[in-house]
Every structure is written in C-alpha cells, then in structure tokens.
Amino acid sequence: MLVVPIAFVSDHLETLFELDHEYGKLAKEKGIEQYEVMEGLNDSELFAESLAQLVLQKIGQNESKSATV
Secondary structure (H helix, E strand, C coil): CEECCCCCCCCCHHHHHHHHHHHHHHHHHCCCCCCEECCCCCCCHHHHHHHHHHHHHHCCCCCCCCCCC
C-alpha cells in the first residue's frame, strides 16, 4: 500500500508520525504486507501551479492569466 499524504501541501511532522507509526501499525494488523508513505508534494512547481489554477478557477479569474505563486 502506498500512502500519499495530501492533508498539507508540505511534509507535516504530526501527519507523518500518524501515517508512519499509527497507521503503519494498523496496516500490519490488517495484513498489509508492504506499507509505504510517500513524501508530501512540498515544493513541486507543478503542484504549486496546479493549486494556483484551481484557486483562480474558483474565484472566476481567466485561466490564461498567469498567477504569482
């Protein structure tokens, strides 16, 4: 099982602890043989640009305008 933490846009200590330790233990108890937690998307330029576009779409801005991220 691969877990992708999207609760925050960057790695967050509390979330990583919960995913690594608490949910890792639960996965093992439930018979999951391989449990991995991926790094957060952090400073991915594509992720930041995608978030900016979603915000602009929600507030009704023209998508062709560039956003400062």
